[in-house]
Amino acid sequence: MNNVTIAICNYNYERYLAAAIDSALAQDYPATKVMVVDDGSTDGSRAIIESYGERVQAVFKSNGGQVSAYNHAIELIDTEYVIFLDSDDVLYPSAVSEVMRLFESGAWAKVQFRLDVMDSEGARTGASVPNSEPPQDCGKLLRAGWLYPSPPASGNAYRVSALKQIFPVPEEGINRYGADFYAIYGVALTGPIATVRKSLGGYRVHNAGGDTVSFANSEQLTKAPRAFSMRWAILRNIARDRLDIQLAPTFLDFSLEKATFCSHVYHARLFSRWRWMLRDSRSYLHTIVANPFWGPKKKLGTLVLSSLCLVPYSPLSDFAVRYIANPLARRRAAGR
Structure with a gap:
C-alpha cells in the first residue's frame, strides 16, 4: 500500500483549522499521513496544531506566503502522493481511497475530484466545482495556452515526483500567493490527469451569497488578470528551463x-x-x-x-x- 500525505498549509485560520485536520485524520485509507505547515500564524493556530500531538507532523515556519509554504512542504514530504488541503476546507473520509484507486491504475501525474461548495459555517450550498471535466492529456492543450478546468487546491491529489519537477517556485516580490496555480497547471506538463467524477470534499466559500458576482476566495476582479499573467510568465520560464517545454506567450481561460x-x-x-x-x-x-x-x-x-x-x-x-x-x-x- 502506497503512503499518502495530506498537507495542510495554514495561515491564521484557527476558526476552521481543526475541521480540516480532523477530516484528514478521519480518512479510511490506512497509509495516510497528515502534515500541517503553519506559515507564521499570529492567531491561535499553533495551539490547535500542537494539541494533536504526534498524530500530525507539525511544521512551523516564519511567514512567507502560500508559495513559500508549498515549497517547504514539498521539500519535506516523504511519500509519493500528496493532497494539499486548504486549512478552511475538508475532505470526506473516502477521499484518499478514491484517488489512490486511480493512481494505482496508471501513471497519472494528478488525480482531481469535485468539491461541494460550503458556506462559511460549513453547510453545503448545493453547488459543486468544477463544472467541466478536462481530457486526460491536458498538457497538449496547456502548451497551446488553454488552462484546463480544475477544482480549487483541495480537490487535487498529486504524484510528488511530478510536483518536484515544478517546485520550488520563486517566492520573491508579489509572487507570495497562487501556489496552487503552479501545482495544478505545472503538473499537467509532466503527465496525464485523471478525474474522479464525484465530490470527495468540501470547499468553503466565505462569501457564499448568490446575489453577487463574487465567488470562491480568489483575488479581486481587478487584480486577477495581472496576477494570472505574472504566474503564467513564471510557469513558462519553469517549463522552458526544467522541462524543455515551450508554452504559448499568453494563455486562454x-x-x-x-x-x-x-x-x-x-x-x-x-x-x-x-x-x-x-x-x-x-x-x-x-x-x-x-x-x-x-x-x-x-x-x-x-x-x-x-x-x-x-x-x-x-x-x-x-x-x-x-x-x-x-x-x-x-x-x-x-x-x-
Whole structure:
C-alpha cells in the first residue's frame, strides 16, 4: 500500500483549522499521513496544531506566503502522493481511497475530484466545482495556452515526483500567493490527469451569497488578470528551463475572461455595457466559442446569457452576469 500525505498549509485560520485536520485524520485509507505547515500564524493556530500531538507532523515556519509554504512542504514530504488541503476546507473520509484507486491504475501525474461548495459555517450550498471535466492529456492543450478546468487546491491529489519537477517556485516580490496555480497547471506538463467524477470534499466559500458576482476566495476582479499573467510568465520560464517545454506567450481561460467581463458590465450603464461588448469582448467570446472543454450546448447557453447584458432592463442584465459568474446564483435560481 502506497503512503499518502495530506498537507495542510495554514495561515491564521484557527476558526476552521481543526475541521480540516480532523477530516484528514478521519480518512479510511490506512497509509495516510497528515502534515500541517503553519506559515507564521499570529492567531491561535499553533495551539490547535500542537494539541494533536504526534498524530500530525507539525511544521512551523516564519511567514512567507502560500508559495513559500508549498515549497517547504514539498521539500519535506516523504511519500509519493500528496493532497494539499486548504486549512478552511475538508475532505470526506473516502477521499484518499478514491484517488489512490486511480493512481494505482496508471501513471497519472494528478488525480482531481469535485468539491461541494460550503458556506462559511460549513453547510453545503448545493453547488459543486468544477463544472467541466478536462481530457486526460491536458498538457497538449496547456502548451497551446488553454488552462484546463480544475477544482480549487483541495480537490487535487498529486504524484510528488511530478510536483518536484515544478517546485520550488520563486517566492520573491508579489509572487507570495497562487501556489496552487503552479501545482495544478505545472503538473499537467509532466503527465496525464485523471478525474474522479464525484465530490470527495468540501470547499468553503466565505462569501457564499448568490446575489453577487463574487465567488470562491480568489483575488479581486481587478487584480486577477495581472496576477494570472505574472504566474503564467513564471510557469513558462519553469517549463522552458526544467522541462524543455515551450508554452504559448499568453494563455486562454474562461474563468479569467469571465472576471474581466463582470468587472466591466456588472452594475454598469447600458451604454458602457454595449461599448465593452462591441469593442473589448473579443477574448471573452473566444474563450467561449473556441473552448476545447465545452460542448455546443454549453457554449450556446453561455453566449445567450452573455447577450442579456445588453438589454435595457438592468435587473435582468445583472442577474445574467451573476448567473454566469457565480454557481451559487444558479442554485438559487433553480430553487425558485
